[in-house]
Amino acid sequence: MVFRQKNSRGSFKPHLAIKFRSDKGKILTFSVDTTRIPQKYQQPDAYLITHAHSDHYGKSAMLSERAVCSEKTAIALEIRHEREYKGRTVSIGESIDVNGVTVHTYPNYHTVGSTAFYWVNDVGTRILVTGDVKDASHLPKCDVLITEANYGDPGDASCYFEDDITAFKSAFEDNNCLAFGAYAFGKAQRAVELLRGFGYTGSIEMEEKSLALTRQLLDNAGELVSLGDSSEDSISVVPPWDLGKLPWHISKYVMTGRSDYRYPAIQISDHLDARGLTEMVEDIRPEFTVVYHPKGHRPERFASHLRQIGFNAVSIDMVNNVLSNEFI
Structure with missing residues (x-):
């Protein structure tokens, strides 16, 4: 019952x-x-x-x-x-x-x-x-x-979609310094998995909650550091609402199917x-x-x-x- x-x-x-x-x-x-x-x-x-x-x-x-x-x-x-x-x-x-x-x-x-x-x-x-x-x-x-x-x-129509892995890879390959807006639990770990899958071996900067979750949940996350702790240009993963707090010169993208963010959206869904x-x-x-x-x-x-x-x-x-x- x-x-x-x-x-x-x-x-x-x-x-x-x-x-x-x-x-x-x-x-x-x-x-x-x-x-x-x-x-x-x-x-x-x-x-x-x-x-x-x-x-x-x-x-x-x-x-x-x-x-x-x-x-x-x-x-x-x-x-x-x-x-x-x-x-x-x-x-x-x-x-x-x-x-x-x-x-x-x-x-x-x-x-x-x-x-x-x-x-x-x-x-x-x-x-x-x-x-x-x-x-x-x-x-x-x-x-x-x-x-x-x-x-x-x-x-x-919004219930039909496909993950745009190609757009994510292009953002990674076309920018030396970039950030992805991703929810701390779920999307942030997906971003790290994709980046490592594309061969990125450098450090990934993350805000504290995303950092703690990713370190504990992913077995092969590679080098993860707090925001600002990298000695060179790196990739950042932060909650979408924190993208505006990052330096202006960083290329910014949001991992979402929504269209109401000011930054380019990359369709990556957990569903x-x-x-x-x-x-x-x-x-x-x-x-x-x-x-x-x-x-x-x-x-x-x-x-x-x-x-x-x-x-x-x-x-x-x-x-x-x-x-x-x-x-x-």
Whole structure:
């Protein structure tokens, strides 16, 4: 059963939860990317944290001993929120036992450490929670798919895009001194990976949060230094809003699909677009799909699109209605 929990004010908590029976006959609840329930109320058996972006509420869930996430997501949470992660961790690609249920993990390549969770219930139903997805090629087949649709509106032109790796490489090759505007968690690490992949071996200057995250999360990041600490012209990676603080002579670019920055934009996304999301579902072939996050109309639009092409699907805004009719 997929359902939405409520907080003490009677409002829906973020995202959703899954109630199921294990093969040992126990009824369990896994909450997905949500805030904690107060200790005086019954707790879920696990708070699954797919990754460390703030809209997935790891800042709250990380304080529970019932939290489960990847090792690198735990590191990212601790650096981002400056508090200790209290839960359990697992290496991506390995499994973890949660109250007798074997939960498998798979990479989805959204951020460093982002994780999809997979398990089987008492009657063999295969359940997959993806979180945000950038690359679905390693995700397993399942019967119930619980996935996101940040860019799942097939009628919205902004939901169709491709990463412009060529533009990123050209900016790197055409400028001796340049800076990329990239969010501290996610895009900053992607920028460093691309630069090293293109053969750049020099130092990369970063603002402090980006620096701490990249040093801890990337295994082959090369020389990373604080802003201003390089002895020669180097490449900088800073949050987009900090580009204006850098010297005027530095060539500046923003890694984004948005068009409202004053600097040239290079399309680099951490998500699948509408085509990629559809192809993911077509490849996984679930019997039932639940689309959650973000707020707004895109989950409903993507669920509607899936129904039009022959898949049984609902969006998070429909979950409460579905439950009231005992449909799930």
